[in-house]
Amino acid sequence: QSALTQPASVSGSPGQSITLSCTGTSSDIGSYYLVSWYQQHPGKVPKLIIYEDFKRPSTISNRFSGSKSGNTASLTISGLRTEDEADYYCCSYAGNDTYVFGSGTKLTVL
Amino acid sequence: QVQLQQWGAGLLKPSETLSLTCAVYNGSFSGYYWTWVRQPPGKGLEWIGQINHRGNANSSPSLKSRVTISEDMSKNQFSLKLSSVTAVDTAVYYCARRSLVTRGIDLWGQGTLVTVSS
Numbered sequence: 001q002s003a004l005t006q007p008a009s010v011s012g013s014p015g016q017s018i019t020l021s022c023t024g025t026s027s028d029i030g031s032y033y034l035v036s037w038y039q040q041h042p043g044k045v046p047k048l049i050i051y052e053d054f055k056r057p058s059t060i061s062n063r064f065s066g067s068k069s070g071n072t073a074s075l076t077i078s079g080l081r082t083e084d085e086a087d088y089y090c091c092s093y094a095g096n097d098t099y100v101f102g103s104g105t106k107l108t109v110l
Numbered sequence: 111q112v113q114l115q116q117w118g119a120g121l122l123k124p125s126e127t128l129s130l131t132c133a134v135y136n137g138s139f140s141g142y143y144w145t146w147v148r149q150p151p152g153k154g155l156e157w158i159g160q161i162n163h164r165g166n167a168n169s170s171p172s173l174k175s176r177v178t179i180s181e182d183m184s185k186n187q188f189s190l191k192l193s194s195v196t197a198v199d200t201a202v203y204y205c206a207r208r209s210l211v212t213r214g215i216d217l218w219g220q221g222t223l224v225t226v227s228s
Contacts (some may be wrong), residue, residue, distance in 0.1 A: 001171050003154070036214040038155070045204065045221060046147075046155065051214030089155050093213065097160070097168035101147075104154035 004102035022090035034093035112137030132205030
């Protein structure tokens with residue numbers, strides 16, 4: 001059970017849209033509708049922003065959206081803001097009541 | 111509001127056993143998976159394992175042989191033990207709550223930095 005693969009870093013300018021990828025296998029992302037995404041600011045605990053591939057908690061802005069194709073999940077942030085600068089982690093159910101996180105992406109808003 | 115409060119030893123020597131406990135305040139213990147996640151300094155999140163209120167526990171295959179997760183529903187607490195620690199186990203350890211409805215981790219403890227050093 002290896003960590004899901006995420007790009008180490010992504011950057012964007014305020015107002016732009018960016019997409020973060022999360023690549024797994026047919027044993028995790030590709031088999032279940034159970035990808036979640038977390039935002040973590042420095043020194044803070046992670047925060048759930050997407051669950052079940054594309055659903056958003058009621059407190060999360062609709063600028064955040066999730067999608068999936070095959071073994072790859074994606075998080076799109078539209079109308080990028082400086083406060084979106086953070087680390088982002090995907091997480092997938094991997095069967096047998098286990099989960100696996102992604103390696104994480106550092107988003108820089110230039 | 112529901113809160114998770116965790117505690118345990120922050121400095122261990124190699125080969126010792128890590129022991130952390132997490133208490134659930136102002137909320138139900140039933141209906142959730144109680145989860146442990148760790149994060150080495152400057153690195154990413156790693157799922158350690160989880161347990162439900164019935165005591166059904168699962169852990170990461172890579173840690174399974176060293177991990178014990180238990181719960182005490184009478185105290186609204188759950189615990190993590192990780193045996194035979196080495197320097198690579200140095201990390202911030204988080205207790206957390208996974209919703210059975212959303213399957214997302216929607217509540218986190220404050221985190222405990224555990225350092226393994228001789």
